[in-house]
Amino acid sequence: MRHINIYYIYFLLSQVIWGILPAFWILLRDLSPFYTLASRIFWAAIFCFLLILKQHLLPHLLDLRNQRAQWPYIAGACILVTLNWGAFIYATTRGYILQASLAYFINPIVVIFFGGLIFRERISRLQKLSITLAAAGLLIAFALYGQVPYLSFIICLTWASYSILKKKIVMDSQVSVFIESFSMVPLALAFMLFSEYEGVGAIGVFHGLQWLLLPATGVVTAIPMMLFTAGVKSVPVTVSGILMYCSPSLTLVIGLLTGETITQPMLITFIFAWIAVALYITGLYRTMREIKSHTGLVEVRKRQ
Template identity: 30%
Template structure:
């Protein structure tokens, strides 16, 4: 069942570009503002249904948790905004690159922030990823800022969530993050309304429902991922994370016909090679850990 939860979570994330494209002609700023507000509404409903308000309020009284969730909110806001801007701007492939290199960024953060020691294969994977980014930048004629912004924002977001550990559940965490971001969303809606105009309620009933559904489409995969994380070993969870960028990449290349010059293909091939190396290292480490934990007769 854990595998079903994990595949479902990453599957939803993989099809997000298609969902956001359905929200046109709404601007990226209006979409993200509604994503924040509707996520807050959906989380409030979930807390009510699951009777989680008491636990949520206890977390909200802890300054350390509030500070961590505020920082997490800033990072996830950057991630959401860049992702929607990339999707509506015709850069779905570069967005997928960000999530392909995210595991490598996570490994690098462990070295820089936690002083973790990398195994030789991990060092090779990090080095290959750096070369891949340079190849893409040179071959495509532009530095992959979108990919790095997505990878770094989500990498630091994951680092913060890991630091708070099991203290903050998925629903309470997302609720606190969206509470912090609500003023930003309101300002964003006001500015968008004054400048380019809001589309909510003016296009069609289906468009209005889809805008409201941004809260469900945001919170659901997070809840599925949390359920998967409790049931699956780390290796299985790590392998399924590649499903989302693969689906995004296929959407950009084959459905949206985004350009893929030779330099970009070579760069992506190097990224995929680094992911293979990381996966092999992860499986090796898991097997070694299991052998070490087996009691000697």
């Protein structure tokens, strides 16, 4: 039991760190979001590689050559996480933190849907209703106001798809995160050098201790990613769905504290999302009670 619980702790910690991460990205808003993304990729790869060397995981990395069946999953994860990072950085540095929060309120519902569709996990009627309501909130907001929180949509779909894909990757979590970052390093480094050459990079913008923010992007990226990757493979999709609500709740608070306001279209979407969350939690609670009741009945019969 203790061995299982540690994965729950890993997963929960990743959600808490991601929830407060917008406060860090705000410190980098003077830079282009693409430059920040490139820095994040570059420094995350370096930080992950140092951890791999420290923990003597290099043989696991070299063994990737013999795991060709994993290559398509790793490539897909690399593309999805890069798109997700870029959209999230843009949202948090350009005044759309609430859209980022909304994305991760809807995300668990989408993960649940994917879990039932791909892994054939049981979805109760209330959970199906929660999925329908979350989608209805987006459609109603669009129908009434002609507006859709596109950043929320992009962040949500990329991360939900990434979460499901990670369950297919069996290699060590640190090695997996390193490969996902390192594969994009050539493009990231080229973009950073080009930006500096054109005079639109960090030179001339950052001074003194501000330069420490760039390598810090690797630390704040790699640590929650490794915690998430270590936990997601051992935590059931339906359980991870509920734990994911820690992150958007913290992000919502940060968005409101930074002066963002909830527009009418977003308020409608949020209301439907919150109702969907309540229904999902109710459905999950009922399912857990049924399992507990069934387990107790089986134990009683065994004793008889």
